[in-house]
Amino acid sequence: MFSIITSLFLLLVLIIFSFVLVRLFLYRTALIYVLKKWLHWVEDRVHVYQFFKVPELNENSQENQFYRKVFTYLNSLASIEDSDFTNLFAGRKSNDIVLCLDDNQTVHDEFLGARVSWKNEIGRGNEKSCTRTSVLRIKKKDKRRILRPYLQHIHKVSDEIEQRRREMRLFMNTHSDHHRNGRWISVPFTHPSSFDTIVMDSDLKNKVKSDLESFLKSKQYYHRLGRVWKRSFLLYGPSGTGKSSFVAAMAKFLCYDVFDVDLFRVTDDSDLKMLLLQTTSKSIIVIEDLDRFMAEKEKSTTVTLSGVLNFMDGLVSSCCGDERVMVFTLNNKEQIDSSILRPGRIDVHIHFPLCDFNSFKSLANNYLGLKDHKLFPQVEEVFQGGATLSAAEIGEIMIANRNSPSRALRSVITAARVGRRLSESSAAEFSGELGGGGNKDGGVLAIKEIRKLYGILRLRSSNKIGPSDHESTQIVK
Ligand SMILES: Nc1ncnc2c1ncn2[C@@H]1O[C@H](COP(=O)(O)OP(=O)(O)OP(=O)(O)O)[C@@H](O)[C@H]1O
Ligand SMILES: [Mg+2]
Numbered sequence: 001m002f003s004i005i006t007s008l009f010l011l012l013v014l015i016i017f018s019f020v021l022v023r024l025f026l027y028r029t030a031l032i033y034v035l036k037k038w039l040h041w042v043e044d045r046v047h048v049y050q051f052f053k054v055p056e057l058n059e060n061s062q063e064n065q066f067y068r069k070v071f072t073y074l075n076s077l078a079s080i081e082d083s084d085f086t087n088l089f090a091g092r093k094s095n096d097i098v099l100c101l102d103d104n105q106t107v108h109d110e111f112l113g114a115r116v117s118w119k120n121e122i123g124r125g126n127e128k129s130c131t132r133t134s135v136l137r138i139k140k141k142d143k144r145r146i147l148r149p150y151l152q153h154i155h156k157v158s159d160e161i162e163q164r165r166r167e168m169r170l171f172m173n174t175h176s177d178h179h180r181n182g183r184w185i186s187v188p189f190t191h192p193s194s195f196d197t198i199v200m201d202s203d204l205k206n207k208v209k210s211d212l213e214s215f216l217k218s219k220q221y222y223h224r225l226g227r228v229w230k231r232s233f234l235l236y237g238p239s240g241t242g243k244s245s246f247v248a249a250m251a252k253f254l255c256y257d258v259f260d261v262d263l264f265r266v267t268d269d270s271d272l273k274m275l276l277l278q279t280t281s282k283s284i285i286v287i288e289d290l291d292r293f294m295a296e297k298e299k300s301t302t303v304t305l306s307g308v309l310n311f312m313d314g315l316v317s318s319c320c321g322d323e324r325v326m327v328f329t330l331n332n333k334e335q336i337d338s339s340i341l342r343p344g345r346i347d348v349h350i351h352f353p354l355c356d357f358n359s360f361k362s363l364a365n366n367y368l369g370l371k372d373h374k375l376f377p378q379v380e381e382v383f384q385g386g387a388t389l390s391a392a393e394i395g396e397i398m399i400a401n402r403n404s405p406s407r408a409l410r411s412v413i414t415a416a417r418v419g420r421r422l423s424e425s426s427a428a429e430f431s432g433e434l435g436g437g438g439n440k441d442g443g444v445l446a447i448k449e450i451r452k453l454y455g456i457l458r459l460r461s462s463n464k465i466g467p468s469d470h471e472s473t474q475i476v477k
Contacts, residue, residue, distance in 0.1 A: 050143050052136040069158035070134045074101050074118055076161055079108050103132065111150045114142035163255055171259045171283075173266065173275055183275050189258055191248035198242055198249050199362040199391055204350070211348065212253055212325075219322070232312065232326040234341070236333050237352030240392025243329040246352070247286050256325065257283040263293045269307030276311060281323045287311075291330040294337065305337055313345055354390055357383040360412070363391060367398035368405045375409040379416075387416035 025031070056067045075098070080086055085102040101107055103122040108115060119135045138147065170189040195205060215231045222229040233250075235243040251258045259279045266272045279285055287293075290308075297303060312326065328346065330336055340346075355363070357380045364370040394412055401408035 048140045049137050050140050054134040056132045067134060070154060072158040072161050073154045074107050077107060077109055083107050112146050114146050166255060168251060169257045173262055175265050183278055193245040193248040194252050195249045198246055199359045229322040230324040232346045234346045234349045235329045235352060238354055238390055239331060240390030241352035242391055243352050247327050251284050259283055259285045261287045263303055266303050268302045269304055272303055272307050272311050284325045284327055286327045288329045290328050291332055291335045354388050355394055360394060363394050367395060368402060368408055370405050373405060373409060378413055379409060382413055382416040389416050
């Protein structure tokens with residue numbers, strides 16, 4: 001009895017040992033993959049499959065957008081590493097390696113419990129070129145259940161990936177006689193400004209953000225109303241209050257390209273229409289300093305007011321595609337033709353005021369890391385006394401004195417006091433000081449020195465100094 005138990009035990013040990021050995025052998029050699037392949041081969045014989053082709057080109061030899069989406073999707077699958085051949089490319093960031101499906105390779109995927117596979121087949125197009133086709137293989141029994149949701153899933157995932165990858169670009173219009181390669185030239189858009197770095201009333205900032213968010217989701221809504229899916233903004237306020245930075249922040253928030261229209265490079269109204277027609281969707285179209293253009297346009301261009309109005313909301317602007325934001329910036333609303341401002345022409349008006357004490361505190365926090373300081377009450381006093389400094393001016397002072405917060409705050413106080421005296425003096429006297437330099441007036445010399453020091457030589461001219469209002473920024477719809 002004892003010997004039977006011993007031999008049974010030995011047999012069991014032997015079986016376990018051989019099992020471990022076989023497993024080790026299978027995994028050490030590639031035999032496990034051979035076995036898996038056989039298993040799949042057998043599985044293939046017992047199921048009926050259906051195939052769907054996604055060719056790279058459509059019947060007119062144009063790019064099939066869905067092929068690109070499928071390709072993006074497949075390259076994002078973890079199972080791509082299991083195909084026999086995979087291309088490796090350098091990614092955008094250093095040390096980033098991107099995997100890319102090779103020709104004639106198969107990749108497997110699972111969706112709602114069903115197993116499907118894709119093959120990236122390469123075939124001959126005409127004599128010279130090769131065309132690729134992605135072939136989806138799906139079990140007939142799963143087709144009805146998963147095909148549609150699976151294709152929608154591919155759309156969604158690839159859109160998300162492309163959105164994340166999209167490099168934003170800044171387009172600038174060239175002179176009309178240089179338009180062999182189109183009227184727009186572009187560079188990567190890398191402006192560092194974002195809604196986090198812009199100092200403005202936080203309620204207003206949130207209002208704009210949610211306005212943009214709801215715009216992004218409103219395609220169906222706009223179309224149901226028979227309206228073009230676009231939204232226009234007017235940003236107005238004195239120089240250096242953050243209008244251009246705000247446009248950059250909007251572009252970053254929306255992940256849109258920026259088309260910066262320089263009206264002085266536009267020859268006439270039809271040229272302006274052409275430019276508009278050559279913009280793409282998912283973009284912000286910006287016209288900066290509209291008031292300056294209106295004041296100076298007679299000198300250099302034949303673009304008319306009606307040309308600008310048509311650009312804003314005319315037929316061409318409705319034909320040039322969907323999903324656009326138009327932004328116009330100007331310093332002074334009073335100097336612009338009232339037809340531009342009439343209700344309904346521009347959806348949202350946003351005022352950018354000069355700094356008040358609250359915005360100063362946010363700037364001090366951003367630029368100097370200061371939440372509080374013993375000089376804050378003095379700063380508050382000069383702002384309550386009507387200081388007229390822009391965020392740009394305060395920012396420059398803070399950058400120049402970033403190693404000494406006390407010096408930075410003292411400089412802000414001096415600049416605010418001197419600036420106030422200056423804004424009380426006449427513009428002619430002021431520009432005279434800039435040219436002459438022999439004046440003994442300490443106040444004017446001081447501001448000259450300060451502005452020179454901080455690189456703000458572009459003094460606010462009389463028409464750029466807005467009313468010294470500190471009313472909170474408002475959004476007007
Ligand atoms: N509200 C703000 N918040 C943070 N930084 C600001 C703000 N306003 C201005 N700045 C800083 O000042 C600089 C100039 O700002 P910006 O060019 O956006 O002003 P602007 O209103 O467009 O002036 P302009 O009317 O002269 O074109 C930017 O570098 C920006 O960092
Ligand atoms: Mg600007």
